[in-house]
Amino acid sequence: MKSAAFLLIFLLAGTVLPAQEDSAMIRKIANEILQNGKAYDNLRVLTKQIGPRLAGSSGMVKAEAWGEKTMKASGAEKTWMQECMVPHWVRxxxxxxxxxxxxxxxxxxxxxxxxxxxxxxxxxxxxxxxxxxxxxxxxxxxxxxxxxxxxxxxxxxxxxxxxxxxxxxxxxxxxxxxxxxxxxxxxxxxxxxxxxxxxxxxxxxxxxxxxxxxxxxxxxxxxxxxxxxxxxxxxxxxxxxxxxxxxGHFLPDTIGHNVIGELTGSKYPDEIITIGGHLDSWDNCEGAHDDGAGCVQTMEVLRSFVAIGYKPQRTIRFVLFANEENGTRGGQKYAAEAKLKNEKHIFALESDEGGFTPRGFNMTGTDEQYQKMLNWKPLLAHYGTGEIARGGGGADIGPLNRTFKTPLAGLFPDSQRYFDIHHSRNDVFENVNKRELELGAVNMAALIYLIDKYGL
Amino acid sequence: MKSAAFLLIFLLAGTVLPAQEDSAMIRKIANEILQNGKAYDNLRVLTKQIGPRLAGSSGMVKAEAWGEKTMKASGAEKTWMQECMVPHWVRxxxxxxxxxxxxxxxxxxxxxxxxxxxxxxxxxxxxxxxxxxxxxxxxxxxxxxxxxxxxxxxxxxxxxxxxxxxxxxxxxxxxxxxxxxxxxxxxxxxxxxxxxxxxxxxxxxxxxxxxxxxxxxxxxxxxxxxxxxxxxxxxxxxxxxxxxxxxGHFLPDTIGHNVIGELTGSKYPDEIITIGGHLDSWDNCEGAHDDGAGCVQTMEVLRSFVAIGYKPQRTIRFVLFANEENGTRGGQKYAAEAKLKNEKHIFALESDEGGFTPRGFNMTGTDEQYQKMLNWKPLLAHYGTGEIARGGGGADIGPLNRTFKTPLAGLFPDSQRYFDIHHSRNDVFENVNKRELELGAVNMAALIYLIDKYGL
Structure with a gap:
């Protein structure tokens, strides 16, 4: 009886399993990131040469310039700075x-x-x-x-x-x-x-x-x-x-920027997929996990696609958001401008829970969209993200969901170490593990590839 | 169609899901370990007060004495030292x-x-x-x-x-x-x-x-x-x-010991469940992950059972094995003596892949035994060990399988950081995370509880 039940489960599951070529493509992306990854070196520069970068600080300005330069080096076809006013609190x-x-x-x-x-x-x-x-x-x-x-x-x-x-x-x-x-x-x-x-x-x-x-x-x-x-x-x-x-006190609001890179879709250029992390950090740390990790993973997805010659069907935007920590003005600006331009945002993914070993994705969307993501589980589980749960996304992409009902996902890394370092002076580069950081990028890239190919 | 398939899967799975009371008992064990855990403090003593403990070294002798003392403090009903000859290589x-x-x-x-x-x-x-x-x-x-x-x-x-x-x-x-x-x-x-x-x-x-x-x-x-x-x-x-x-050179073989603690089974005292790690380490490090972690997790399972008043039906042996690193004489001795005494060893679990965040168990046994473990997945997944794979166990419990066909499992923690520190001078206490170590013990305790209750 038990064996028969299992057989039945496999047969039923088999009807919705994605194709072999997806598995091969994801392997190719993973090999590129695990063999030639630049996320860790990029994070070293961001944390050690720039360091703290709270909204309004000189670190913010340097980080934005670094972000645009690194976005170009990672292979973006276009890059731009999206201006937004940010609060300017100083210690x-x-x-x-x-x-x-x-x-x-x-x-x-x-x-x-x-x-x-x-x-x-x-x-x-x-x-x-x-x-x-x-x-x-x-x-x-x-x-x-x-x-x-x-x-x-x-x-x-x-x-x-x-x-x-x-x-x-x-x-x-x-x-x-x-x-x-x-x-x-x-x-x-x-x-x-x-x-x-x-x-x-x-x-x-x-x-x-x-x-x-x-x-x-x-x-x-x-x-x-x-x-x-x-x-x-x-x-x-x-x-x-x-x-x-x-x-502590506030100075007048000042100008900050979302740093954006883009690969334009070959088939559906008007359908936009967003992937990002936030560039700002608290002023008392290097912001290595929060959220330098999400920024360098975002650019690593871009770099890996370009390196293996993958041409997306849909337009993919790689975004380093401004001011998540004390205002989320970057995320709000991004959605507001998208609305103004009447853009079509079909999916957004954020990494803002640390650069630790990946375990899953948290997903906000309809039941049907959730089921579609669940069907990809066999492809993702091997790389770490076998747990696909409902609810969540990220503070910077939340406004897209509220504006357009865009479905969202957040990378969900193992959570045990995150609050040991979160917003404290030991959120430093030395506490990030190269492989864990890279595997996060692998799983993000795999999901973006599937969304680009199949929509959601 | 898809919904019907999922419904069917849940209905079929439901027929073999363990009872609600197991879930409550595992929660109780987990709370005890996560709130009152001693594994981390015990590991600090082993690594910082004793340190390296290669077979034959003075560190080995100190570690054995510490092991028996800590086994008693953790609540073992009986403890003993099982003598075995170990190789004595010195740098x-x-x-x-x-x-x-x-x-x-x-x-x-x-x-x-x-x-x-x-x-x-x-x-x-x-x-x-x-x-x-x-x-x-x-x-x-x-x-x-x-x-x-x-x-x-x-x-x-x-x-x-x-x-x-x-x-x-x-x-x-x-x-x-x-x-x-x-x-x-x-x-x-x-x-x-x-x-x-x-x-x-x-x-x-x-x-x-x-x-x-x-x-x-x-x-x-x-x-x-x-x-x-x-x-x-x-x-x-x-x-x-x-x-x-x-x-490097060998001195004559010398005397080492497996350190053993026991809770005698209330219903099936002759059916023995073994849980362990190895007490020896290489001489160039503190052996914090390899395998201090497995030792303190083993004793934490014991401590948690005693603390919540859980009385096992079967006999549980908590073993700190000697000489895994350069001889596995401890594991061999344990199985040889079990054979000599004609003991009935129904299951053995080892933790020897580091004290990192738990992800699953690797299992050696029959198809039927594997299916039985798979059925417990819903109970274990919440605490981290949702991945139950075939093959594996541990070097120290391997001889039990070869002697009695005893089914084995090995705790499978996240593997990304392990070989960064394995057998090198940075396998130190500072590289172990308290929560990750404790969650490993939680999952080990949960599995042992299920095996004790249901057999395998």
Missing amino acids: GGVDEAYADYTSTKAVRKKLDIVALGNSAGTGAKGLKAQVIEVTSFDDLEQKKAQVKGKIVFYNYKFNPTFVNTFEAYSDANKYRGRGPSAASQHGAVGVIVRSMSHSTDNNPHTGGTRYDSAYPVIPAVAIGLRDADELSEILKTKPATVFLKTN | GGVDEAYADYTSTKAVRKKLDIVALGNSAGTGAKGLKAQVIEVTSFDDLEQKKAQVKGKIVFYNYKFNPTFVNTFEAYSDANKYRGRGPSAASQHGAVGVIVRSMSHSTDNNPHTGGTRYDSAYPVIPAVAIGLRDADELSEILKTKPATVFLKTN
């Missing part, structure tokens, strides 16, 4: 913090913190106040009467029981996003958030916060995990004051 | 090498090498000879007339087009195993092998070689990839001599 100096408390004697402990992106600074004199720990928004609600004049310390732990760490991130990052205003609402004067990470080190992790204009804007920082645990331990038995000094 | 000193050649002037270049395990030393004065490069055994055959009195340099590249790096390893490691005697057969006086790695650094990778007693025993070393490329580049235009000094 404005070195973030400083220490905690004071009395044990058997007075103790002052330096804290490793990083101001949250978009956050307001404390002013030159800094801010000193008693600290109150809360473990959740519910806990804040319970303690709201004690919050006035204090620094609220959100010590919500990244939940280790989620196997996919992006679920732990979704669960925890509300404290970084809404936490400052939620505390300010009750009269807090500052906020410290426990970093959203499973890391075993003490590096603090930044990321954008969003103030609610109904409440006073207060300074907000993230703290490393060891310091968070120690501070929490202290607060169990004694009061502590914390001194914070941060200097 | 005997610092490996040295340099190349001499004439460019516009005489150049001497230091080479980063490591003597192969089990290899004979050059003697105190070292060995100097002209070097001849070959790219394969076929190439050696072509050049055999030129080999006499020279050092043969096997510059066979680790093939990047294999997605699974273990395939590249199987493809390349014959040069390390058979290369020295194949060269000696034609009168070579020494051998240099290109390290079996995709790494981007220059660390040389050791590993065991095997001399054919028909030919003279000659010194043999591995060389880092950058040095290999540079030496090859030099040899394209000019002759070079290489000086080698190595001191």
